[in-house]
Amino acid sequence: MLIERTLKQTIQESLTKSNKIILIFGPRQAGKTTLVREVIATLPGRKLEINADELRHIDTLSSRNLDRLKQLVSGYDLLFLDEAQRVPEIGVNLKLLHDHVPTLRIIATGSSSLDLASKVREPLTGRTRTYQLMPLAVSELASHYNAYELDAKLEDFLLYGTYPEIFAQENKLDKTEYLRELTLSYLFKDILETGAIKYTPKLRDLVRLLAYQIGSEVSINELCNRLQLHRDIVNNYLDLLEKSFVIIRLGGYSRNLRKEITRHHKVFFCDLGVRNAIIENFNPLDRRDDGGKLWENFLITERMKTQSYRRESANYYFWRTYTGSEVDWVEEKEGKLFGYEFKFSAKMVSAPKAWGETYPEASFEVVNRENYLGWVG
Template sequence: MYIPQIQLKNLKQLVIPGKVIVIYGARRTGKTTLLREFLKKEKEPYTLVSGEDITIQSYLSSQSIEKLKAFVGATRLLVVDEAQKIPHIGINLKLIVDHMPDVRVIVTGSSSFDLARSTGEPLTGRKFTLKLFPIAQLEIGQIEKIHQTQANLENRLIYGSYPEIVLMPDNKGREHYLKEIVSSYLYKDILEMDGVRHSSKISRLLQLIAFQIGKEVSLSELGTSLGMSKNTVERYLDLLEKAFVVQRLTGFSRNLRNEITKNCRYYFLDNGIRNALINNFNLLEQRNDAGELWENYIIIERLKRQE
């Protein structure tokens, strides 16, 4: 079953000549599905390639206008999956949109962090970005009736709303899936960064954040608990936010100076990931953090609507 994605409508509106559409998002949130649904109704000639293909890499890393024109040919839509695998992809996409003004371009990849780094500066003023999150209730509401939503709400608070989780028939499967994401994907992008070597400390940091949902977070206290500096904690949290694991919520004050110095709160982009990190999939009636789960869920649903 396909769950209609709100960003599909946005994608249709943003794909225009002279711009590159960069699709970001956590792993397993439906970026490939979004592309597939978009291309089903594409009327003009398009080319879909993977950045993991060495031949494709040789063309799209060439920085040669002649080679790039030969590669694009008569296509009017170039779609590059796993674009972050291609060296100098940002510069080459800039050459394409500058010298082939009739061509539309969409790029995406499994590592949003690497994709953002490789396309950011070269495509300044030449790109639109779309962010994909786990499925929003607004999207799920298109395939289920209100009584079904009410019946499934507790599951959403406990297991979250990754696309495969929503469509999965049993809770044991959901638990296994979430634990697999946490063990295999959650830290992957961050640990590939230079200078990030402590997967155990990142895991512990996330667990501490998981127990502080709805509370102001002191970076100094976290640093003391983890045996690392405040600056290192701040850096790790920034990386986790860029990797679509957590979302920072800054304080509000009518006094701007006070607002800047206020501690932040952190929320997880998905309730299921949060619960997998602390290994707690108990029913709401058996837990003492039901209020925190509701708060996290509502904050992130609001974020999805804003994006």
């Protein structure tokens, strides 16, 4: 089953209307290579595809030698470089190609925003357009399934996530085996290869602790104590996990620091299938006690995917006071504040009194099983 990605048309237009280098970040197995191949198949001219996991072109692509680079791309109209973060000094070399072979279109992908971005940020300033591709969004699946069918698949989304390959698996056993293999093979691969990680078992312990705490406020001090690691190391691990598309950190919103909690973060996972594989729990919803947290994580990641693909800019938070008033999701965009409460049932609730008193100009909405498709789509 081939689901058309929302970014396809956007990237096509960028390649045809601009000479900027296209960079696509996203986790491994999210469909970056498939997407790029679909896009460039619609374009005229000869295309050179290089996978940086293969070593045969690495010397040339990291050489800083313009003549060698020109020889590599001679006769081609487009260069597609997959897993570009593996090429040393890739930013400088892409700059040389961009500046001296202006007719060449360049598109590069990377599974680690941390590593690739650090290599291209300075050399390619003003020369790139950057996009992020995540596992399939419900808004993308809506082109293949109607609302009734999507709702029927909701439990699968919460248990197995939305990596494209999941939809090719025929049964629950195949899905769980795929996710376990994905987690073992790729989850830590790009992080470990940065060379910035020590105490690898501690990293795995940290991810497991976070997986059990999705939707809850995470205390850095508590993590440090349980892992017996220095605060700086834990913060570094969290940063790497976020930039390698494993977790999402959500900060607290506040304009009144004495009443509102801002010191802690909530942690969510970019894909629930990966999260459930980490804790080895694929039990159905009626046999688990974290259904509400899965629902919250699902809505947050889907909302972020959709807004990212639409190039909508917003700041995201949760909100809680020391007296216990809480709003699950807060969006700040275009100078306005929007609050949302997540309910798995069709139950409707009123805005917390403190929310209305503190931010009378802000809106408040409940997102539940009956209206979530419109909110995430």
